[in-house]
Amino acid sequence: MENKEPQIIIATDCGSTTTKAILIEKKGDTYRQTFRGEAPTTVEAPFEDVTKGVLNAITEVEELSGRKILDGERIITPAKGDVGVDVYVSTSSAGGGLQMMVAGAVKAMTGESAQRCALGAGAIVMDVLASNDGRADHEKIERIRQLRPDMMLLSGGTDGGTVTHVVELAQFLKAADPKPRLGASYKLPVIYAGNNKAQPQIKEILDDRTALIVTENLRPVLERENLMPARHKIHDIFLEHVMQQAPGYPKLMKMVGAPIMxxxxxxxxxxxxFAKANDYNVLAVDIGGATTDVFSVFTGVFNRTVSANLGMSYSISNVMAEAGLPNLLRWLPFDIDEQDLRNRLKNKMIRPTTIPQTVEELQVEHAVSREALRLAFEQHKALAVGLKGVQQERSISDAFDQTASGQSLISLMHLDYIIGSGGILAHSPRRTQSMMMMIDAYQPEGVTMFAVDSIFMMPHLGVLSQISEKAALDVFYHDCLVRLGTCVAPKGLAKEGANILDWELVPEGGKPVSGTLRFGELLHLPFAESKGKLVLKPAKGFDVGAGPGNSREAKCEGGQVGLILDGRGRPFELPKAHARRIAELNKWYKAMEMYPA
Amino acid sequence: MAHAYTPGLKVIPCTVLRKRRVLPIPGKVLASEGQEVGATDVVAQTELPGKVFPVNIANRLSVTPDEIPPFLLKKVGDPVKKGEILAENKPFVKWFKTTVESPISGTVDSVSDITGQMLLREPPKVLPLQSYIKGKVVEVHPNFGVTVETEGTFIQGIFGIGGETNGPIAMAVETPDEELTPEHIKAEHKGKIVIGGKHAGLATIKRAIEAGVHAIVVGGIHDRDLRQILGYDIGVAVTGTEKIGVTLIVTEGFGLIPMAEYTFKLLASRNGENASVSGATQIRAGVMRPEIIVPGYPKDVKECKREEGRGWIEPGDPVRIIREPHFGIIGTVLSLPPELTKCASESHVRVLEVQLADGTKLTVPRANIEVLEK
Structure with a gap:
């Protein structure tokens, strides 16, 4: 395989409800996604074999493409003419995904590092235990006992440092005698990635009660994280223990040409x-029915968080509980009785597959989506931070600008690209709705480009990139991303109607357009070309990325929406007065042609 | 003939039901295969390990962890009583004596000379597992439990709170569109499964709790009342462990929605008979809906259905619309156009035509209807 690049690839993503298959073929020098098929996932009774759904989805691809891929229940490899594929890869989140519990000595230090490690490996973190998490010791033990994770990550202490806290956590763990979620007969896998000096004690305490795996410390010194060894172990255990317990997975693991992710x-x-190939700071979000995943790459540092209970159907009611009703109501351009809205959201929760039939219902869902995206982003910003507890060297020039350690890595002004996926963003009736939901939720500053992954192909491409990065990136650019356009949002506040920005858009190969943006205004320009240049001259006190009042030229992308000039100010706040808020919302929605008249 | 797949809640006069009753951790199975069991009979039992309480001996005695062994009065495995001395120091001056007392009764689980902690464990708690339904044990799962089979009426609700309970069915209202008011709840309803109509408000639910009603079954409730009763907003629909003093089952949804006539009539036909009820709801992978099970045949039924229903919808089927703007309206399927149709929200979806009793025709996304039993 190393010598010969695969020409034809089949990839599946086994989700909780649907298994999606895509066929990728090399056409000339470029890989393209050519056919796709889907089938219900078959992890649960009566089938209890994930491969049934996989084979059904691949059969659909076979029927559409005319290519024979299956020989009974076997995938034909390598490809010869119209028969077979060169490689088959798959991802999986069926059965609730990978559920973990993590523990660290100090919540803000090793506890946070352990959390980042597990999240980066694709897990849902059920709880973070720490010596100083505010719970009484017996409560911690009870908590370990109640939760039944797939595996546990135990960390704590720097190498050679004090062993007391991490040994104490191990003792609590032993006393709780936790059981794994799947399969009552096997021992709970515990990864130890803490102080190396404590390894003998940890082995003594946990070796007989758990399936203990010892690896390198994920925080060997306070100034540095070393998450990869523990992440690899999580992945290994996911394949060796967790997936082995899930129905049909041992069979699926034999079918694939690269490890299941x-x-x-x-x-x-x-x-x-994607971020590395373009040298971008990227934010990607996947908002589903139950959970919202947020990924970011800032100055090369990758972070992922998952908000397990923020979603558009199963968790819709939790968005209301966490955001509060006033925050949902503020996005609605009409009056609605509180009791009515509460009942509507609960009815969506108990019947999660229903869809909005009217514009009003659609607007309610879009309001919820903005809040779910915003809350998940808040959680992401709180975790995507620099290391805490690190000593900083300061010079006299820092005297007036001292920042604490552990600042968020996310800078909205330096964010280049936002990618949205998940039903509400990918399948909104109008693309402007998707882009505006993301703009309102994230409030990007300066110049930011937007796209959606319309059929959620990123999982397939991620696993494929293990085998061929070129194939993954080719398909990502050509078939996966639907470019929406660019948003320009000057940072600053002014009086309503004041000029805040002189702008000029120069589309590649097109006619330049220019104008002035006033405060409180939202302008929308169709701009479909894939590339262009922006010349921005902000008013005094307004920043578009080059500092307050400084002009800037920036690259931009057009797309199905085009260019949005957002003059609503940053930080953006909706008018407090009820009637004015509704009037403003209606004005903006009209300017963006968001909804049918 | 055109048809479309639809999930529906089961409302079946008589069917064969199997309930798997298993312990969360291994234990002892108390029932044997072929045995007839009652709803409250214990079929399996286990001991849950007691809660663990750490006591930091080193801190309390102001010594380092490795210095604690000579001060300990109890060793691993020893039983201790609440207030009993676990460790004490031996100062020259008696006044400076420090003792560490046990916060609980139980046993010493472990002692660590690294952390200086002693872990105490409370005695194990017995966890009995009831049969939940009256029926026959058809399978024994060694060390875990049994599967019980019964024939009877099976009704699923859409949402519930509160755990398993049982009692005789008591019809408290005359019609499915009648509100269940506090006045409907009488002293005689104690221990019963009270059936209401379109809605039960906060006052009614509180009255039912006071009266010792085991469960309420109604068409709808308001979310605001639910929040009042629980003291918090339900975020994710995973319920069944609430302890509010009554199990609550909603058959139709949130708001004022008359109970489906078929469901109401079926419940009325079993009035006075013993039912097993659970409010446990889980709307995610492994969907679980609240349920009412009445063992035995209803009047005029001689044989129970074994089939699961056909699982799709055809013209002529009665349906309920389950989303605004026509939420709760009942009609009959007129046609199932195969092509995608643009609805007012501009989504392109598969739709169906529904005819209402007054002849009005509505076009509704197929995802927004629920099939009703005939």
Whole structure:
């Protein structure tokens, strides 16, 4: 395989409800996604064999493409003419994905590092235990006992440092005698990635009660994280223990040409590849029915968070609980009774497959989506931070600008690209709705480009990138990303109607357009060309990325929406007065042609 | 003939039901295959390990962890009583004596000379597992539990809170569109499964709790009342462990929605008979809906259905619309056009035509209807 690049690839993503298959073929020098098929996932009764759904989805691809891929239940490899494929790869999030519990000595230090490690490996973190997490010791033990994770990550202490806290956590763990989620008969896998000096004690305490795996410390010194060894171990255990317990997975693992990846891990890989290839700071989000995953790559540092209970159907009611009703109501351009809205959202929760039939219902879902995206992003910003507890060298010039350690890595002004996926963003009736939902939720500053992954192909491409990065990137650019356009949002505040920006858009090969943006205004320009240049001259006090009042030229991308000039100010706040808020919302929605008249 | 797949809640006069009753951790199975069991009979039992309480001996005695062994009065495995001395120092001056007392009764689980902690464990708690339904044990799962089979009426609700309970069915209202008011709840309803109509408000639910009603079954409730009763907003629909003093089952949804007539009539036909009820709801992978099970044949039924229903919808089927703007309206399927149709929200979806009792025709996305039993 190393010598010969695969020409024809079949990839599947086994989700909780649907298994999606795509066929990728090399056409000339470029890989393209050519056919796709899907079938219900068959992890649960009566089938209890994930491969049934995989074979059904591949059969659909066979029927559409005319290529024979299956010989009974076997995938034909390598490809010869119209028969077979060169490689088959797959991701999986079926059965609730990978659920982990993590523990660290200090919550803000090793606890946070352990959390980042598990999230980056594609896990849902059920709880973070730490010596100083505010819970009484017996409560911690009870918590370990109640949760039934797939595996546990135990860290704590720097190498050679004090062993007390991490040994204490191990003792609590032993006393709780936790059981794994799947398969009552096997021992819970525990990865130890803490102080290397404590390894003998940890082995003594946990070796007989758990399936203990010892690896390198994920925080060997305070100033540095070393997450990869523990992440690899998580991945190994996911394949060796967790997947072996899931129905049909041992069979699936024999079918694939590269290790199966947890779906979020694959999406993260693809986000990283895209950011690296273009030298962008990227934010990617996948908003589903139950959960919202957020991925970011800032100055080369990758982070992932998953908000397990923020979603558009199963978790819709939790968005209301976390955001609060006033935050949902503020996005609606009409009056609605609070009790009515509460009942509507609960009815969506208990019947999650229903769809909005009217514009009003659609607007309610879009309001929820903005809040779910915003809350998940808040959680992401809180975790995507520099290392805490690190000593900083300061010079006299820092005297007036001292920042604490552990600042968020996410800078909205330096964010280049936002990629949205998940039903509400990928399948909104109008693309402007998707782009505006993301703009309102994230409030990007300066110049930011937007795209959606319309059929959620990123998982397939992430796992494929393990075998062929070129194939993954080719398909990502040509078939996966639907470019929406660019948003320009000057940072600053002014009086309503004040001129805040002189702008000029020069589309590649097209006619330049220019104008002035006033405060409180939202302008929309069709701009479909894939590339262009922006010349921006902000008013005094307004920043578009070059500092307040400084002009800037920036690259931009057109797309199905085009250019949005957002003059609503940053930080953006909706008017407090009820009537004015509704009037403004209606004005903006009209300017963007967001909804049918 | 055109048809479309639809999930529906089961409302079946008589069917064969199997319930797997298993312990969360291994234990002892108390029932044998072929045995007839009652709803409250214990079929399996286990001991849950007691809660663990750490006591930091080193800190309390102001010594380093490796210095604690000589001060300990109890060793691993020893039983201890609450208030009993676990460790004490031996100062020259008696006044400076420090003792560490046990916060609980139990046993010493472990002692660490690295952390200086002693872990105490409370006695194990017995966890009995009831049969939940009256029926026959058809399978024994060694060390875990049994599967019980019964024939009877099976009704699924859409949402519930509260755990398993049982009692005789008591019809408290006359019609499915009648509100269940506090006045409907009488002293005689204690221990019963009270059936209401379109809605039960906060006052009614509180009255039912006071009266010792085991469960309420109604068409709809308001989310605001639910929040009041629980003290928090339900974020994700995973319920069944709430302890509010009554199990609540909603058959139709949130709001004022008359109970489906078929469901209401079926419940009325089993009035006075013993039912097993669970409010446990889980709307995610492994969907679980609240349920009412009444063992035995209803009047006029001589044989129970074994089939699961056909699982799709055809013209002529009665359906309920389950999304605004026509939420709760009941009609009959007129046609199932195969092509994608653009609805008012501009989504292109598969639709169906529904005819209402007054002759009005509505076009509704197929995802927004639920089939009703005839």
């Amino acid at each position: 947890p779906t979020p891990a694959a999406v993260g890989t693809m986000t990283e590849k």
